[in-house]
Amino acid sequence: MAPETPTPSTLPKAELHVHIEGALEPELTFDRARRNGIALPYAGVEDLRGRYDFSDLQSFLDLYYTGMNVLRQAEDFTALADDYLARAARQGVRHAEIFFDPQAHTTRGVSLGTVLDGLEASLSSSRERFGVSTGLIACFLRDRGPEEAERMLDELLEHSHRIIGVGLDSAELGHPPADFANVFARAREAGLHLVAHAGEEGPAEYVWQALDVLGVERVDHGIRAIDDEELVKRLARDRMPLTVCPLSNVRLRCVDTLSQHCLPRLVDAGVRTTINSDDPSYFGGHVGDNFEAIEHELGFGVPELRELALNSVEAAFLSESERDRLRGEVHSG
């Protein structure tokens, strides 16, 4: 069969901001609930999907943490990652750096080993089966505080060869990056890559802290940087990547409409922006759907979309030979 002609949404790209637990589709939620003997408080798949109407980040997180309760055994995490990879591959993803939330599992009695075994059973052959290379980034739940994050890091360091980095996510307001200075310093010492959600709902000040206190290599979201001219200049000067998630920002009402999104202003200011799905099951699509949305709503043309895809390759935690291979794919895709 001849390969399909790439469209903006299937352009080869890397995805750098996707929470694997946010790729849990309602169909898989019900399937795993049945296998694990868990009663769900929803009438069915459509009832569950119908509740994906969020007023802010917290209203999403409530459903997100409830949904992942069906993930109990290693094979549940394997099925989840396989499902994500199949969908992402259809939208041009060739490399994915995938977030997971260890504390969201360990605090309900599912061990870190079970989560990692399950995810690895899928990801270790992602390249052969889906044409997608992968790495895992463990995120600390900022609303559970720095002491618990320190203990989680102790545990993660026993498995440090199984992850490429650490991140910071969950409810942002009132939980500034600076609280996690020591956790991130220790992770850096251990040779892990560092990223953090900052400036999604929280202020530009949190982005400054992610840069200057945590020393992150990418900022996840970062859209509130647009409120601070000096910060935008700093991001542009340092070629600091932002992993922007346009459909997520609309669904969580961080922006009113996609047409008002600050993405074009960030791009024009020279900030290295990448496009990502965040939680594809909950926010209306995978990364290719986000590309399509900014094409239609923000008027991005194919050359600009290709530039965003190239940014994702430049911002990925890849060896230079892997980066070169992917650059070639974006240029010819």
Ligand code: HPA
């Ligand atoms: O969009 C998000 N923001 C913060 N934490 C999260 N955890 C999953 N998705 C998100």
Ligand SMILES: [Zn+2]
């Ligand atoms: Zn996120």
